[in-house]
Amino acid sequence: MAGVIGVKSLELFLLPLKPLANGIKMTDQLYKNINNKVKISEEDFKEFLSLTKTITVKKNEFFINEGSTAKYIAFINTGVLYSYTINNKGDKHVMQIALENHWISDLFSFLTNEPSLFNVQAIETSEIILLSKENFEKACNTIPAFERFFRLLIQNAYVSSQRRISRIYGNSAEERYLKLIKTHPKIIQSVPQLYIASYLGIKPQSLSRIRKNLYDK
Amino acid sequence: MAGVIGVKSLELFLLPLKPLANGIKMTDQLYKNINNKVKISEEDFKEFLSLTKTITVKKNEFFINEGSTAKYIAFINTGVLYSYTINNKGDKHVMQIALENHWISDLFSFLTNEPSLFNVQAIETSEIILLSKENFEKACNTIPAFERFFRLLIQNAYVSSQRRISRIYGNSAEERYLKLIKTHPKIIQSVPQLYIASYLGIKPQSLSRIRKNLYDK
DNA sequence: TTAATTAGTTAACCTAGGTGAATGTGTAAC
């Protein structure tokens, strides 16, 4: 499969996890992210944290490989990851771009243990907090707020994919591009344009042209 | 909102539910549909059935109105329903077409009690089995197999919307049309072409042209 | 530091699908 050659899978890098330099600040971001959706006590959060491990994914390293089961769900502390499929014609399609303070995984594979349909890869070296399937279930069973949180996460993933279909059908590529950079301005600096183009469903040349038209105006 | 005028909402028709003529056969289909995913005992199924009510939705009647909360999830015994949004430009986009032996609702609204983003309407007079939110929760709490079944239903809805995005990005309208009628041949007889076109993300004229090209070959 | 890749831009040309308008067809309403 094109692109996979020469890049080691994350699995190899999982065990040697190093303690964080700025541990407090980073988990703070995760705490806010969760607390934004469900109210959790600090004790519950600490218990949850003990179930996670924080690792560094190097640029272009794989977090999930298409065909293997997604064993983790990840919260991005710093950095950017993206997920994509390669269809039977050999075209790559970016499905998700996940910036700092967002979650990423192949949720379906993670939940069902079925082989993943996506590759998930780091766009830049990123620090991510991992929750394994096993500990995910532990957290859901022992901390009711987390069960609720993850249910919301899944629901939101579903809704945003529905919204994306509506956007594809109802808006031109230019409109979708403008919407994207308006809601996620950081994406321009941190994500190569060819991935943004793919996410929007167009070719890199077309995105170039669209940008030219926009800035000529 | 265009299309809504003169068509009564389902809510008005909910109470006078009539007993089914061919009750046994119909619930049989539902039993198979559930049992296909999770193994349930006949007693559990009967308990589940007692939580549902079967009604008739007349042609063009609304099952869910955009903006109001989806109070029910429906299993289609006979007939066809479809869901759609109307975006801010006034364009209608068909999001789901649900034939006999399928489930339909606005899952997000149903699960969260948020206002629905979709209209769900009967394409032809249909006989549907309804489960209310209240009884959905009862079923999930008292019958573990049902909790599992509905979790699977939600997961599948999510995956199929992801797959749809891949299909839109990687295939031409003609390819998507061929794929659709191959997997759901019944759709041609029971769904007006303009809805099929909208579901595929193209205009009715374009679908006509595509069909012409196909059958000229 | 340089060679080799990978990413981005531009331009000429092509094509799938959109648009608008005319025409036909089936079916519901009176």
Next chain:
DNA sequence: GTTACACATTCACCTAGGTTAACTAATTAA
């Protein structure tokens, strides 16, 4: 019945985005 309206087809023309290819940055590897 016939009037009306919603659906389908066809055609001529238009346009957003694809394709190919040449050229220029940027990165990365050696």
